[in-house]
Amino acid sequence: MESTHYDLIVIGSGPAGHKAAIQGAKEGKRVLLVERARAIGGECVRHGTIPSKTLRQTAVQLSSIRERLDGLSTVELSDDVRVASLMTRLRDVVRSHEDYLARQLDRNDIDRMHGRAKFLSPDEVEVQSPRGEAKVLTADAFVIAVGSRPRTPDDVPIDHENCFDSDSWLSMNYMPTSLIVLGGGVIACEYASVFATLGVEVTLIDKWPRPLGFLDEGLSARFVSSFEALPGCSFRGERQYRNIEWDGVSKVRVELDNGDVVEADKLMCALGRVANVQYLDLDAAGVEVSNRGHVVVDEFGRTSVPHIYAAGDVIGPPALASASMHQGRQAVRHALGLPLGSSIDLIPAGIFTIPEISTVGLTEAQAIERFGGAVCGEAQFDELARAQINGISNGYLRLVADAEGRKLVGAQICGEGATELIHVAQMALAGQMDVDVFIESIFNFPTLSEAYRVAAIAVVKQREALLAGV
Amino acid sequence: MGNAPPVIVPQPIRTEVERRLRDDDLDLPVLPKVAMDVLQLCRSAEADAQKISDILHGDQSIAGNVMRIANSPLSGASVKITSLQQAVSRLGIRHIVELVVAISTQGKMFEVPAKWQPVVGDVRHASLVTALCAKEVARMGRANVETAFLQGLLHDMGKPILLMLLDELEERTGAEWDLDEISASIEELHASIGARLCESWDLPEPIGAAISHQNDWQGLDDPPQGAPLISLASQIAEIALGDEEHAVSPDALDGDALEQLNLYPDEAAELCGMTDHLVEVAAELGS
Numbered sequence: 001m002e003s004t005h006y007d008l009i010v011i012g013s014g015p016a017g018h019k020a021a022i023q024g025a026k027e028g029k030r031v032l033l034v035e036r037a038r039a040i041g042g043e044c045v046r047h048g049t050i051p052s053k054t055l056r057q058t059a060v061q062l063s064s065i066r067e068r069l070d071g072l073s074t075v076e077l078s079d080d081v082r083v084a085s086l087m088t089r090l091r092d093v094v095r096s097h098e099d100y101l102a103r104q105l106d107r108n109d110i111d112r113m114h115g116r117a118k119f120l121s122p123d124e125v126e127v128q129s130p131r132g133e134a135k136v137l138t139a140d141a142f143v144i145a146v147g148s149r150p151r152t153p154d155d156v157p158i159d160h161e162n163c164f165d166s167d168s169w170l171s172m173n174y175m176p177t178s179l180i181v182l183g184g185g186v187i188a189c190e191y192a193s194v195f196a197t198l199g200v201e202v203t204l205i206d207k208w209p210r211p212l213g214f215l216d217e218g219l220s221a222r223f224v225s226s227f228e229a230l231p232g233c234s235f236r237g238e239r240q241y242r243n244i245e246w247d248g249v250s251k252v253r254v255e256l257d258n259g260d261v262v263e264a265d266k267l268m269c270a271l272g273r274v275a276n277v278q279y280l281d282l283d284a285a286g287v288e289v290s291n292r293g294h295v296v297v298d299e300f301g302r303t304s305v306p307h308i309y310a311a312g313d314v315i316g317p318p319a320l321a322s323a324s325m326h327q328g329r330q331a332v333r334h335a336l337g338l339p340l341g342s343s344i345d346l347i348p349a350g351i352f353t354i355p356e357i358s359t360v361g362l363t364e365a366q367a368i369e370r371f372g373g374a375v376c377g378e379a380q381f382d383e384l385a386r387a388q389i390n391g392i393s394n395g396y397l398r399l400v401a402d403a404e405g406r407k408l409v410g411a412q413i414c415g416e417g418a419t420e421l422i423h424v425a426q427m428a429l430a431g432q433m434d435v436d437v438f439i440e441s442i443f444n445f446p447t448l449s450e451a452y453r454v455a456a457i458a459v460v461k462q463r464e465a466l467l468a469g470v
Numbered sequence: 471m472g473n474a475p476p477v478i479v480p481q482p483i484r485t486e487v488e489r490r491l492r493d494d495d496l497d498l499p500v501l502p503k504v505a506m507d508v509l510q511l512c513r514s515a516e517a518d519a520q521k522i523s524d525i526l527h528g529d530q531s532i533a534g535n536v537m538r539i540a541n542s543p544l545s546g547a548s549v550k551i552t553s554l555q556q557a558v559s560r561l562g563i564r565h566i567v568e569l570v571v572a573i574s575t576q577g578k579m580f581e582v583p584a585k586w587q588p589v590v591g592d593v594r595h596a597s598l599v600t601a602l603c604a605k606e607v608a609r610m611g612r613a614n615v616e617t618a619f620l621q622g623l624l625h626d627m628g629k630p631i632l633l634m635l636l637d638e639l640e641e642r643t644g645a646e647w648d649l650d651e652i653s654a655s656i657e658e659l660h661a662s663i664g665a666r667l668c669e670s671w672d673l674p675e676p677i678g679a680a681i682s683h684q685n686d687w688q689g690l691d692d693p694p695q696g697a698p699l700i701s702l703a704s705q706i707a708e709i710a711l712g713d714e715e716h717a718v719s720p721d722a723l724d725g726d727a728l729e730q731l732n733l734y735p736d737e738a739a740e741l742c743g744m745t746d747h748l749v750e751v752a753a754e755l756g757s
């Protein structure tokens with residue numbers, strides 16, 4: 001008879017759940033992975049990282065062709081270009097990624113079940129299939145990795161036809177001429193800049209004075225200036241929507257709190273995400289949920305019930321695929337009593353706007369707060385040979401050192417390649433290195449990595465001035 | 471091997487349809503020029519209510535129907551709509567496309583002999599309900615809502631075209647078939663013809679792909695998303711229209727389609743709860 005007891009049951013197959021399941025299986029445990037969707041991979045593959053980055057790649061290529069032609073010829077997209085066909089390789093990319101993830105599960109002998117899980121007690125879950133069949137399963141340990149979904153306030157009339165959320169947006173099959181994006185977070189800004197680059201007139205509306213407010217002011221200012229340089233694009237900060245409606249003809253109308261009315265073909269609501277706990281019946285398990293709706297965990301990913309862990313978007317920020325994978329592995333390692341890997345402090349943030357933004361460690365303000373001072377050095381990309389060759393004019397790298405101008409404590413980069421380039425700083429931070437390492441090391445020439453050297457020299461100059469008491 | 475009796479399509483019918491498809495020699499109805507023009511205009515950035523109503527003026531029957539629907543209580547009209555431009559404004563540009571194609575397919579597009587007219591009538595009515603159900607299934611499954619309407623509306627339009635072809639074949643060969651004899655042929659062959667119709671009307675590719683695979687998607691590795699969507703929507707429509715005594719129940723729905731679309735019993739129940747309203751809207755649209 002088929003057993004219904006497992007060593008480990010993982011709920012959700014996104015980055016957190018997938019890695020948690022594999023970690024358990026690698027330790028010889030009998031693992032079941034329950035997934036509500038038919039395919040493996042979670043939001044990350046279906047609506048998140050993978051599709052949005054594939055679309056972005058098309059936009060970047062288009063904009064670089066435009067830049068290289070430099071006015072010799074115009075590259076425009078026809079009106080009925082379908083979003084889906086713009087994501088040329090999207091289906092293939094998603095398919096091969098799903099296949100790869102599924103093969104990994106099979107190789108590790110992980111059982112899979114297509115269904116929606118809910119707790120019946122701290123030790124039992126019921127999994128219901130789309131056909132309505134239900135099965136009760138027990139386990140020694142559980143990992144809740146159910147991810148998140150777009151937050152859709154009641155006063156935003158989302159019909160997935162004129163007003164979309166950031167998931168249903170990918171079902172659009174033609175390019176609108178104009179778009180309103182509500183929100184100023186990562187998802188809002190990424191989509192806004194991608195569509196703006198594709199020639200759509202985008203209005204980004206947010207209640208905060210600047211978008212990407214968690215970043216250094218300089219970075220978000222650079223984002224706004226690049227975005228607003230595109231035709232018909234603007235950021236409307238410190239504005240709340242008062243009323244949103246489809247005008248019944250062809251436009252979505254957004255009335256703002258100052259009485260202004262903004263109109264566009266379509267609207268995308270990207271006002272944050274909420275944890276997918278709605279079907280889990282966490283009360284039945286006794287798992288505590290925060291007032292923001294996230295599952296409450298300790299530093300090891302353990303919930304209020306010791307053998308139930310949670311990882312990924314469901315536990316709240318940073319809500320990144322990279323962090324989720326790490327959290328999934330760590331949770332299982334802790335559950336199995338294995339030594340834990342490195343801490344999560346050094347996870348870089350990658351924001352795939354156009355141009356890219358990436359940060360790691362502390363900002364200048366955080367460094368001042370922590371060390372009572374900070375010394376920063378910058379390198380503008382347009383001073384670098386590689387950037388000139390690649391036609392990258394709009395970018396910079398900034399290093400943040402401690403109050404003495406010696407130890408590297410953070411880095412921020414804006415410009416194409418930022419999300420790759422940041423890993424150099426991440427390694428230096430992991431090694432607790434001084435900024436001097438960038439001056440002493442010899443980098444390939446011509447590369448964007450030279451920016452590290454230029455910025456480090458700027459820090460050292462200030463340090464010397466400090467020491468000299470200038 | 472399953473227990474279902476094998477589907478028997480009379481050989482002359484199969485040969486004829488296969489030849490016509492191969493030689494691209496099907497007698498496909500033409501979408502009225504006005505509908506074609508509206509479709510084209512709506513795909514461009516220049517579409518506005520004035521331009522669309524100018525085009526609609528060119529077809530009395532379509533214009534009259536647009537006016538009627540704009541004034542119907544279901545479209546929420548509180549004041550009487552007196553001009554076509556106003557009607558387009560009330561209904562919305564994207565909905566006008568759906569409406570104009572719907573009106574065209576409900577009209578005299580398919581000329582079949584009297585004996586098969588009831589079949590065509592049923593197809594027309596069920597298609598409208600399917601189209602409206604497809605929109606709701608799409609909304610729930612985060613698929614494209616606009617495409618779903620046309621997929622549902624046109625999914626069975628291969629059937630009347632096939633009946634017209636059979637009529638011709640009967641005349642030519644002297645054969646005479648009754649509905650029982652040819653129902654298997656219709657079920658097996660209509661999807662490819664419907665897909666060909668979409669191609670000839672220059673509709674977006676996902677519409678034809680879904681229609682083409684509406685009956686065989688279970689066997690495909692990577693079926694077009696619209697195919698299970700059509701399956702489910704047409705099944706909901708069929709149950710909604712079939713038995714007035716019984717409400718549509720989620721248990722009766724095709725598990726394969728639900729599984730493919732990731733729809734769970736509570737979501738299926740929500741869809742089933744909408745059917746009365748959708749049947750009412752379809753009746754209004756089709757009257």
Ligand SMILES: Cc1cc2nc3c(=O)[nH]c(=O)nc-3n(C[C@H](O)[C@H](O)[C@H](O)COP(=O)(O)OP(=O)(O)OC[C@H]3O[C@@H](n4cnc5c(N)ncnc54)[C@H](O)[C@@H]3O)c2cc1C
Pocket residue numbers: 011012013014015016017034035036037041042043044045047048049052053115116117118145146147148166187276279280311312313314319320321322323324350352
């Ligand atoms: C547009 C967009 C762009 C993004 N870009 C990036 C990026 O560039 N870099 C980056 O690092 N991160 C990015 N992210 C964030 C990243 O996608 C998420 O942080 C990541 O997917 C979270 O992983 P997860 O495993 O926690 O959850 P998810 O990926 O959301 O997976 C959770 C899974 O659980 C399943 N599930 C839910 N409830 C149940 C249930 N009751 N029973 C069974 N299964 C259930 C869901 O179907 C889903 O498959 C982006 C997100 C979005 C939306």
